[in-house]
Amino acid sequence: MSQGSAEHLTIEPLSYHRALVAYLKAHEPEVWAWASAQKTRDDYQQQVRSELLRDTYRLEPDAHPDVYASLRLAMQRLGVEAPATLYQAGSQQMNASLVFVPGEIHVVLQGQILERLGEDERLALFGHEVAHYLLWLRDSGDYHVADRILCDALAARQASASHAETLRRYSLHTELFADRAGALAAQSVAAAVSTLVKVETGIANPDPAAYLRQATEIDSGRGKRSAARTHPENVVRARALDLWWRGEPELDEWVAEKLCGPLVLNALDLPDQLRLTAMTRGFLAYFLADASVRAEPLLNQARHLFPDWRDDEPAVTPAAFREARVDASVLDYLNALMLDLSLVDADTQDAALLRTYQVARELDSVEALQTNLKRDARLGRRELDKLKKKADTVVAA
Known part of the structure; x- marks a missing residue:
C-alpha cells in the first residue's frame, strides 16, 4: 500500500459529476435555470437547526475539545472555512452524515463512532463529511443543483428508471469524491481505509494493507459493476481510493467500469x-x-x-x-x-x-x-x- 505524500493531490469533482452537470445544462436548460435560481430560505435553515436540536444531542466544543480540534484540522486541510457543529444521534449503528446548510457545517454522528476511531481516523471521517459540503459549493453550486434536480425528478410521479439510475451513479461518484477528501484530511490512505472497515464491520483493529490486498484480489477478477444504490461497496471504495492516491493514469476508466458498467438496456442513465x-x-x-x-x-x-x-x-x-x-x-x-x-x-x-x-x-x-x-x-x-x-x-x- 502506497503512503506517499498528499501534497501532489487535490480533490476535484469526478468525470461523471462534470458530465452530468453538462448534460442537464444542455438538455434540460429550463429545469436547470429554475433549480439554479432556488435559494435556501432562512426559514428552511432555521427548520434544519431546530430539527437537529430536537432529535440529537449537540456536542459543545468546550466539552469535546479534541473532537472539535480534529474537525477544524480536517476543514483546514480541505480549505473550508465555516462555523461547524457536531451532533450525536440515537442510533446503535456507527455512521456519520452531513446536513447541508450553506455557510454552516452540521455533522451528525451515530453509534459509538467517536469512541471507536483513532485520531487519524477521525480526520478521515470528518474530511469525508466536510467533502459533501465542499462539493455542493463548488462551481457556483452546480453539483448541488444537479443533485436536487435528480432527487426531485425521482420523487415525481412520472419518474423513470433512467432517473433512478442517474441518481444512483451520481451518489456513488459523490462518495468516491468524499473518500478522497477523507484521505487528504488524514493525509493517509490507511486511515481512510481503516475508517471504512471499522464503520462497516465494527472490528477494533483492522489492517488497512490487508484489506487493500483483499480489494485488489477481488478487482483482479474484473467482476460486475457495483450493485450499490447510495454508497459503493467498501472493497470498491478502498481500491478506488488507493488507485487515486497512487496516481493511476486509467483511474477514470476503472471508476466508470465499476460504477457504471457496460450499456445495459434496462439500466441506462x-x-x-x-x-x-x-x-x-x-x-x-x-x-x-x-x-x-x-x-x-x-x-x-x-x-x-x-x-x-x-x-x-x-x-x-x-x-x-x-x-x-x-x-x-x-x-x-x-x-x-x-x-x-x-x-x-x-x-x-x-x-x-x-x-x-x-x-x-x-x-x-x-x-x-x-x-x-x-x-x-x-x-x-x-x-x-x-x-x-x-x-x-x-x-x-
Whole structure:
C-alpha cells in the first residue's frame, strides 16, 4: 500500500459529476435555470437547526475539545472555512452524515463512532463529511443543483428508471469524491481505509494493507459493476481510493467500469439514453446502407422512429457497439430493431432478413437472432438453414 505524500493531490469533482452537470445544462436548460435560481430560505435553515436540536444531542466544543480540534484540522486541510457543529444521534449503528446548510457545517454522528476511531481516523471521517459540503459549493453550486434536480425528478410521479439510475451513479461518484477528501484530511490512505472497515464491520483493529490486498484480489477478477444504490461497496471504495492516491493514469476508466458498467438496456442513465439513441440512429443508417434493403417502406420506418432522418445519416458500425461494451440486452434490442424493419415490406423481406442475419454475425448475436426469427418471423428449421447458407455464400463470395 502506497503512503506517499498528499501534497501532489487535490480533490476535484469526478468525470461523471462534470458530465452530468453538462448534460442537464444542455438538455434540460429550463429545469436547470429554475433549480439554479432556488435559494435556501432562512426559514428552511432555521427548520434544519431546530430539527437537529430536537432529535440529537449537540456536542459543545468546550466539552469535546479534541473532537472539535480534529474537525477544524480536517476543514483546514480541505480549505473550508465555516462555523461547524457536531451532533450525536440515537442510533446503535456507527455512521456519520452531513446536513447541508450553506455557510454552516452540521455533522451528525451515530453509534459509538467517536469512541471507536483513532485520531487519524477521525480526520478521515470528518474530511469525508466536510467533502459533501465542499462539493455542493463548488462551481457556483452546480453539483448541488444537479443533485436536487435528480432527487426531485425521482420523487415525481412520472419518474423513470433512467432517473433512478442517474441518481444512483451520481451518489456513488459523490462518495468516491468524499473518500478522497477523507484521505487528504488524514493525509493517509490507511486511515481512510481503516475508517471504512471499522464503520462497516465494527472490528477494533483492522489492517488497512490487508484489506487493500483483499480489494485488489477481488478487482483482479474484473467482476460486475457495483450493485450499490447510495454508497459503493467498501472493497470498491478502498481500491478506488488507493488507485487515486497512487496516481493511476486509467483511474477514470476503472471508476466508470465499476460504477457504471457496460450499456445495459434496462439500466441506462440519462446520458447513456442519449448515447444509445444516437448509436441506434447510426446503426439504422448502417443497416439501410446496403442497396438490397434501401427501399422506401424501410426508409419510412426509419423516418417514423426519427422524424428528422436524413438520407446521408452517418453510420455506426457493429464494431462501435463492441467498443462501447454493450451487454446482451442491447444486442437483443438491435436484433429486434432489424427484424422489425425486415418484416415491414413483403417485397424486400427476404433481402432484409439476409441483411439482418449478416449484421447479427458482425454483432456476434446470431444465436439470439435465431430465437427471434423462430418466434417473430415464424421461420422453421428449413428456412433458418436456407438463410444461413445464403449468408455463408455471400461471405464466401
